[in-house]
Amino acid sequence: xxxxxxxxxxxxxxxxxxxxxxxxxxxxxxxxxxxxxxxxxxxxxxxxxxxxxxxxxxxxxxxxxxxxxxxxxxxxxxxxxxxxxxxxxxxxxxxxxxxxxxxxxxxxxxxxxxxxxxxxxxxxxxxxxxxxxxxxxxxxxxxxxxxxxxxxxxxxxxxxxxxxxxxxxxxxxxxxxxxxxxxxxxxxxxxxxxxxxxxxxxxxxxxxxxxxxxxxxxxxxxxxxxxxxxxxxxxxxxxxxxxxxxxxxxxxxxxxxxxxxxxxxxxxxxxxxxxxxxxxxxxxxxxxxxxxxxxxxxxxxxxxxxxxxxxxxxxxxxxxxxxxxxxxxxxxxxxxxxxxxxxxxxxxxxxxxxxxxxxxxxxxxxxxxxxxxxxxxxxxxxxxxxxxxxxxxxxxxxxxxxxxxxxxxxxxxxxxxxxxxxxxxxxxxxxxxxxxxxxxxxxxxxxxxxxxxxxxxxxxxxx
Ligand code: MN
Ligand code: MN
Numbered sequence: 001x002x003x004x005x006x007x008x009x010x011x012x013x014x015x016x017x018x019x020x021x022x023x024x025x026x027x028x029x030x031x032x033x034x035x036x037x038x039x040x041x042x043x044x045x046x047x048x049x050x051x052x053x054x055x056x057x058x059x060x061x062x063x064x065x066x067x068x069x070x071x072x073x074x075x076x077x078x079x080x081x082x083x084x085x086x087x088x089x090x091x092x093x094x095x096x097x098x099x100x101x102x103x104x105x106x107x108x109x110x111x112x113x114x115x116x117x118x119x120x121x122x123x124x125x126x127x128x129x130x131x132x133x134x135x136x137x138x139x140x141x142x143x144x145x146x147x148x149x150x151x152x153x154x155x156x157x158x159x160x161x162x163x164x165x166x167x168x169x170x171x172x173x174x175x176x177x178x179x180x181x182x183x184x185x186x187x188x189x190x191x192x193x194x195x196x197x198x199x200x201x202x203x204x205x206x207x208x209x210x211x212x213x214x215x216x217x218x219x220x221x222x223x224x225x226x227x228x229x230x231x232x233x234x235x236x237x238x239x240x241x242x243x244x245x246x247x248x249x250x251x252x253x254x255x256x257x258x259x260x261x262x263x264x265x266x267x268x269x270x271x272x273x274x275x276x277x278x279x280x281x282x283x284x285x286x287x288x289x290x291x292x293x294x295x296x297x298x299x300x301x302x303x304x305x306x307x308x309x310x311x312x313x314x315x316x317x318x319x320x321x322x323x324x325x326x327x328x329x330x331x332x333x334x335x336x337x338x339x340x341x342x343x344x345x346x347x348x349x350x351x352x353x354x355x356x357x358x359x360x361x362x363x364x365x366x367x368x369x370x371x372x373x374x375x376x377x378x379x380x381x382x383x384x385x386x387x388x389x390x391x392x393x394x395x396x397x398x399x400x401x402x403x404x405x406x407x408x409x410x411x412x413x414x415x416x417x418x419x420x421x422x423x424x425x426x427x428x429x430x431x432x433x434x435x436x437x438x439x440x441x442x443x444x445x446x447x448x449x450x451x452x453x454x455x456x457x458x459x460x461x462x463x
Pocket of ligand 1 (some may be wrong): 100261262291339340
């Protein structure tokens with residue numbers, strides 16, 4: 001029998017838990033960085049709030065709207081690009097880190113308010129892929145904008161301040177739920193039309209009104225915001241989980257919050273741009289909208305917005321933005337589709353294949369392809385670009401891992417990668433592992449958040 005050796009193989013690939021690889025100093029940087037992230041996550045809950053916040057932060061750092069060497073362009077308040085001109089000539093291409101700033105939520109219907117059994121409620125239509133049972137009996141907040149009859153824009157944000165009221169969707173007690181829920185499939189137990197937001201219960205004293213509670217609430221809303229019921233018809237109002245993001249765990253190693261998907265990538269990519277030395281290539285941090293519903297519309301990644309931004313960037317380097325030059329720049333460009341990936345959940349290991357799924361605390365994830373069953377709908381990154389990223393991350397000692405979206409034939413999903421790929425940009429998916437994705441309380445590891453930031457910093461600074 002051969003003598004047992006415990007020497008490690010020189011040839012085999014081995015992943016290590018990130019926390020075992022770092023010193024005290026790095027640990028402190030990780031916790032400090034995540035404090036900032038938790039604050040950010042607590043105040044930026046909608047695409048508009050994220051864009052407003054990013055513009056404010058960029059302005060503080062000398063970015064100008066549409067002009068100069070550091071500039072930003074906002075697209076209808078819901079998507080935006082932040083650009084820094086780099087050392088390389090623009091025709092050698094740009095570097096893009098593209099995340100999405102919309103998250104799954106409940107949108108109000110256009111005529112939302114009604115009264116039933118002397119309670120007032122708001123009808124919703126869910127946005128993106130949610131498991132409906134996760135959204136009942138939790139504290140909810142109302143965010144959004146209303147355009148009044150006179151054209152005035154009113155911003156609404158109720159349920160986040162400690163002194164604000166919150167809202168909720170009621171659920172039936174277990175004693176009486178056997179027939180209406182208990183015998184049904186989990187996905188059918190709570191139909192979309194049951195996601196109605198409870199907003200009040202005091203009636204007006206006027207005897208003639210049929211819906212006295214609704215009337216009372218309309219009068220409260222009119223006093224507070226100067227709005228009438230018709231104003232809801234054109235409004236854009238989002239219902240999101242109320243309250244702040246928090247540390248999770250006795251060791252405080254994790255962050256629980258709403259919308260890590262994909263604000264974790266938005267936050268880390270913009271921070272990386274702010275902190276980077278002059279980028280090797282001109283760098284564009286792209287915040288896109290509508291990813292959760294297919295990237296459609298003029299603020300989604302299928303739109304021409306990124307091309308408009310590249311044209312403007314060419315112009316700002318002093319060159320003529322011709323179509324030929326635009327195509328040259330695009331074809332020489334590389335992008336990270338910076339989006340989260342599904343970490344293995346110890347309770348639901350069966351949906352993943354452990355050698356290829358990502359894990360919490362194992363660092364930033366490079367995902368060669370998303371899509372589903374036979375790689376349909378995938379931007380399958382070319383080996384050359386993946387190889388380049390691997391070499392770059394290893395050079396910078398970035399803790400990184402590969403990921404895939406579940407076992408083959410288990411399910412799947414997509415990101416904005418294919419829309420960046422479609423125009424000619426070399427693209428790979430690269431982001432943070434998440435547990436409980438698309439739930440009201442998603443979970444990420446602080447180690448991975450910081451490593452995502454370091455990974456994006458490398459992509460901006462390295463050639
Ligand atoms: Mn996402
Ligand atoms: Mn998502």
